[in-house]
Amino acid sequence: MAWDTPSDATDGMDSGEKRLNELGYKQELRREMTLFKTLAISFSTMTLFTGITPLYGSSLLYAGPASLVWGWVVVTFFTWFVGVAMSEICSSFPTTGSLYFWAAHLAGPKWGPFASWCCAWLETIGLIAGIGTQAYAGSQTLQSIILLSTGTNKGGGYLAPRGVFLCMYMALTVIWAVLNTFALDVIAFIDIISIWWQVIGGLVIVIMLPLVALTTQSASYVFTHFETAPESTGIRSKAYAAILSVLVSQYSLYGYDAAAHLTEETRGADKNGPIAILSSIGIISVFGWAYILALTFSIQNPSYLYDKGNETAGTFVPAQILYDAFYGRYHSSTGAIILLFIIWGSFFFGGLSITTSAARVVYALSRDGGIPFSTIWRRVHPKYKVPSNAVWLCAFICILLGLPILKVNVVFTAITSICTIGWVGGYAVPIFARMIMAENNFKPGPFYLGRASRPVCLVAFLWICYTCCVFLLPTFYPIEWANFNYAPIALGVALALIMLWWALDARKWFKGPVRNIDAQNEKV
Numbered sequence: 281m282a283w284d285t286p287s288d289a290t291d292g293m294d295s296g297e298k299r300l301n302e303l304g305y306k307q308e309l310r311r312e313m314t315l316f317k318t319l320a321i322s323f324s325t326m327t328l329f330t331g332i333t334p335l336y337g338s339s340l341l342y343a344g345p346a347s348l349v350w351g352w353v354v355v356t357f358f359t360w361f362v363g364v365a366m367s368e369i370c371s372s373f374p375t376t377g378s379l380y381f382w383a384a385h386l387a388g389p390k391w392g393p394f395a396s397w398c399c400a401w402l403e404t405i406g407l408i409a410g411i412g413t414q415a416y417a418g419s420q421t422l423q424s425i426i427l428l429s430t431g432t433n434k435g436g437g438y439l440a441p442r443g444v445f446l447c448m449y450m451a452l453t454v455i456w457a458v459l460n461t462f463a464l465d466v467i468a469f470i471d472i473i474s475i476w477w478q479v480i481g482g483l484v485i486v487i488m489l490p491l492v493a494l495t496t497q498s499a500s501y502v503f504t505h506f507e508t509a510p511e512s513t514g515i516r517s518k519a520y521a522a523i524l525s526v527l528v529s530q531y532s533l534y535g536y537d538a539a540a541h542l543t544e545e546t547r548g549a550d551k552n553g554p555i556a557i558l559s560s561i562g563i564i565s566v567f568g569w570a571y572i573l574a575l576t577f578s579i580q581n582p583s584y585l586y587d588k589g590n591e592t593a594g595t596f597v598p599a600q601i602l603y604d605a606f607y608g609r610y611h612s613s614t615g616a617i618i619l620l621f622i623i624w625g626s627f628f629f630g631g632l633s634i635t636t637s638a639a640r641v642v643y644a645l646s647r648d649g650g651i652p653f654s655t656i657w658r659r660v661h662p663k664y665k666v667p668s669n670a671v672w673l674c675a676f677i678c679i680l681l682g683l684p685i686l687k688v689n690v691v692f693t694a695i696t697s698i699c700t701i702g703w704v705g706g707y708a709v710p711i712f713a714r715m716i717m718a719e720n721n722f723k724p725g726p727f728y729l730g731r732a733s734r735p736v737c738l739v740a741f742l743w744i745c746y747t748c749c750v751f752l753l754p755t756f757y758p759i760e761w762a763n764f765n766y767a768p769i770a771l772g773v774a775l776a777l778i779m780l781w782w783a784l785d786a787r788k789w790f791k792g793p794v795r796n797i798d799a800q801n802e803k804v
Contacts, residue, residue, distance in 0.1 A: 329478070329626040331532025332571055334417040334692065337597025338755070341586065342515065343525035344507035345497075345576045351526035352572055356565045358743040359533045363561045365711050365740040366537060367554035368733060371725030379403050379537060379706050380645065384792030386713035388721070394782070396792035399709035400645045401778045405771075406702025407638035410535070411453060411631055411678040412695045416685075418627030419448035420692075424592055424599035425620050428613045432591040432603070439593055442686050449682045452628070456635040457675035461661070461668045467636055474629035481622035482567050486574040492615065493578040493605040502576045512586065514757030523750055530747050531696055532568055534704050535634070536560040554727040580604040598623070638674040643667035648793050650786075690763060697751040697767030708744040711737050 339348050369382045380400035387395035423440045431437035440448065460467060490496055508521045515521050536557045578601055579585070588594040591603050591613075599620055606615035645651050646658035661668040685691050714722070715737035729736055752771075756763035782790075 329482075329571065329623045330414055330417060330630040332528055332568060332575075333598050333623055334413075334420060335528035335531055335696070336572070336575060337585065339525045339528040340576075340582075340597065341509050341512060343518070343521040344505050345502050346504050346506045347522045347525040348528065349503060349569075349572060349576060351522075352529045352569050355526060355529035355533055356561075356569070358739065359561060359565070361736055361740040361743060362534075362707060362711070363536055363557055364729065365714065365733075365737045366707060367557045367727050368724070368729045369710055369714055370553040370557060371551065371727035372723055373725075379710055380641075381793045382710035383713055386710055386717050386722075388717065391713075393787070393790055393792045395709050395713055397650065397778075397782055397786060397790055399706050400641070400650055401775075402702045402709070403641050403706035404638070404645060404651075404702075405774060406699050406704070406706055407634060407641055408674050408677050409681060409695050409699035410634045410703060411456070411638060411674060412449075412681045413692070413699050414627050414631030414634055415449045415452045415678065415682065416692045416695060418452050418624060418631060419445055420596060421599075421620055421624040421627060422448055424596045425617055425624065427592060428599070428603060428617050428620070432613065433589070433593040434591055439595075446682060446685045449685060450679050452631060453675050453678050453682075456632045457671050459632055460635050460639060460666065460671045462664055462666075467632065471629065471633055474626075474633070477622070477625050477629065479563075479567070481625070482571060485619055485622065486567075486570045489574045489578045489602070489605055489619070492609050493580065494608040495580060496577045497579055502573065513755075520753075524753070524755060527750065529568075530704075530750070531700050533561070533564065534700070534707075537637075537707065551726045554725075575601055578605050580608060635671065635674060639667050639671040642670040642673060644793075646670065648790075650790055688761075690765065693755060693765055694767045694770060697765060698771055700751050701748045701767070701771060704744055705748050708741055708748075711741050711744070715741060 336348075339351075369386070373382050373385060380396045380403060383399040384392040384396035386392075423445060427433060427437045427439050429437070433439065459470065506518075506522075508515065508518055510516045513521070513524075515524070575598060580601075581604070584590055584604075585597045585600050586594050590600055591607075592600045594600075599616065602616035602619050603613055607613055642651065642657055643660075646654040646656075648654075651657055657670045657673055658667070659669050660666065681695060682691065715734055719733075752765070752768045754763075754765055
């Protein structure tokens with residue numbers, strides 16, 4: 281692995297813009313993002329709390345704390361392979377289309393269009409569903425804040441019904457769309473607030489929570505206690521329970537590709553893009569594990585966390601842990617409410633950043649004619665220079681995904697599975713193409729793995745395949761309509777239609793990324 285010095289820019293041209301021109305694209309978006317701003321958006325997309333908090337309770341229930349705690353370490357280890365593989369490709373192809381652009385060029389002229397088509401749609405599905413996961417979990421946190429602020433479940437507090445919950449979900453989605461309609465520097469400024477919000481807020485929670493709790497669990501309980509709950513989950517296989525308990529880590533540790541989506545707007549993107557990707561993984565790896573440990577050590581009564589009669593109505597385990605800690609010491613829920621607000625802020629910032637990334641992918645795919653009515657979605661706002669139409673398309677689809685909240689209980693499970701499989705599955709296509717392509721056809725950027733590239737890509741690809749498979753598994757038994765993971769059906773239908781469209785029509789005209797620089801101006 282090596283960092284090479286990027287080629288000198290000519291005529292004052294940024295190195296990322298120069299490489300963009302070599303690839304056949306002219307600079308259309310405003311290139312004003314610094315490394316720190318790009319890192320802020322990438323970090324905000326992954327976020328410290330948004331992956332762990334909503335799935336912590338179910339993961340703890342499946343197999344106890346040991347599997348949850350050590351599962352994070354295992355997933356982090358394999359995530360580094362994926363991040364390093366993607367960083368090498370990002371350094372060579374600093375374009376807004378990112379993953380699907382990479383797939384097209386790495387797969388070659390014969391398979392490039394098909395690889396690009398598959399990658400683009402997987403990524404689009406994953407990112408739009410990702411907005412939904414943030415909106416749902418943010419609404420869940422807000423629901424707990426309102427409940428504790430109005431007297432708790434035992435004291436007649438207000439637990440938002442389905443209709444109000446859906447309104448929260450829709451309101452968050454619309455707010456994110458409105459903010460993303462303004463200039464990118466507004467989003468960048470908010471995301472700078474986000475990174476400090478999460479770092480400082482994360483430190484406050486990680487340090488304060490175990491100190492406030494009247495008692496803490498022993499190290500042997502946290503690191504070695506393995507316990508399944510077949511009476512609650514219906515799962516009697518210890519191995520199967522352990523696999524499900526690790527889903528929280530697999531869901532949390534992705535999103536670092538956000539830096540790649542902004543490379544056409546980032547200075548020195550061929551070098552700063554990889555730095556932002558790897559830095560995001562490193563920060564989340566450390567802080568995420570610390571957050572899991574803080575929650576687990578601070579548990580007062582494990583069985584009480586899931587009691588429907590407890591103060592949070594058994595709906596949100598982290599909220600109950602916070603409440604037990606603060607009420608036990610101070611006989612007040614104020615501290616728990618403040619910390620829940622910090623967590624809610626993380627969901628807000630995360631949803632805002634994912635909306636930014638989703639709109640860029642839709643814009644890039646529309647620019648290449650890969651979405652129906654592409655001429656509408658590829659339009660850039662004349663004043664703010666952002667793909668505002670693509671932003672509102674993503675928001676509209678996200679709202680549609682949330683409508684089943686009114687009738688079913690497994691919306692979050694389904695949206696999370698769709699998000700993870702689509703988002704992470706999109707990583708697999710360019711990584712696989714990079715692994716099998718001839719090395720002399722690859723033009724490396726400043727970040728280059730050399731001989732380590734193929735082994736790293738192989739481990740990353742196999743890990744992604746495993747991740748996608750486990751998110752298709754049933755999460756409760758016996759399988760009923762109330763607990764059915766309908767993600768396989770939803771994804772199956774969507775992908776079948778996309779592949780049918782390809783076979784009947786799109787393969788005739790979709791050629792992958794379309795260059796927008798005249799041939800005489802290309803410098804390949």
